[in-house]
Each structure stands twice: as structure tokens, then as C-alpha cells.
Amino acid sequence: MQNDIQEVLITEEELQQKIKELGRTLSEEYAGRTPLVICVLKGAFIFMADLVKAITVPVEMDFMAVSSYGASTKSSGVVKIIKDLDVSVEGRDILIVEDIIDSGLTLSYLIELLRNRNAASINVVTLFDKPSGRTVNLEASYTGFVLPDEFVVGYGLDYAERYRNLPYVGVLKPEIYSN
């Protein structure tokens, strides 16, 4: 697996330090409240696990699985809900946890959905942002790292379901991609 990586963009130490900072900021933002933290599966599962450990206010958690990339490096443009939330978001302070915002399609779809379900407030924390990929106008409330215009893997992010378990973020060798 490590042999498929051309370049490490963000090391494990850099990731962990940034997540601790985000946890401190979010603990201040939500002081006195109990947000419902929503993990966007699958990509955000590792970030979610580390982030909630760095948040010191009480939180509730739920999980939603959506997919639009499949085995490609380009968004299909269609956001498919694979698993919906278990709990109601009505009147709740929502913190959406994403691994990456690229085209912005996944998040714009989710935000619209949660607004229609009458959430009290919606914030987004994303570990990575790739502004060059944007096709819809969308900004996260909190961002870890801004990435260059390259398809990245690791720390939850996959190519064709592989490489999620790398503890760092990197770029694959070009011969690995089949498109």
C-alpha cells in the first residue's frame, strides 16, 4: 500500500495537531450547548473519531452514509444516500463533519436536506478543502487544510475503497489510477 504513494502531502503529526486545534475551537463555539455531530460516511469516520475526542463539551453523534465518487476520481454529480440519520435534527445545533470538500455537491445536498428538516443551526467542519474543484459556491465554517488540485488518499479518503487506512494524506502514483 505504501509503495503506491507518490508523495505525502500531510503527515500524521500535522493531522493530529490540527485536529486538536479544531477541537479546542469547536469546544469554545459550542460552550453551553450540546450539538448533534453528524459524520458523513465513509470518508469522515477517522477524522470524526479523532475530532470528538478533542471536543470537551457534551456532544451527541449520528452517522449518515452518502456517496458520489464510486471508483472514480471525478464526482458522478449524483449524491446517493446510502444510510440516513437515526435521529431527528429538528431544533438541533448540527455540526457536519466532512473529510473533504471538493466540488461541494455532497455538502450542498446535505445542508439543504438538514435545513428542510428544520435544524436550528448548521455548521460544517472539514479537514480538507480543495477550492479548485468547486462547482457550487460553498464554504465550510471550519477548515483544517487547503489542498492543491490533486486527488488525494489516506486518513479516511479512498480511491476505489482503498487507502482509507493510511495514517497520513498523500497522492497516488499516476499508474494506480485507471481513469
Ligand SMILES: O=P(O)(O)OC[C@H]1O[C@H](OP(=O)(O)OP(=O)(O)O)[C@H](O)[C@@H]1O
Ligand atoms: O465535494 P464533493 O465533490 O462532493 O466531494 C466530497 C465528498 O466525496 C467523498 O465521498 P465519496 O462520495 O467518495 O464517498 P465515501 O466518503 O464513502 O468515499 C468525500 O468523502 C466527501 O464526502
Ligand SMILES: [Mg+2]
Ligand atoms: Mg470516496
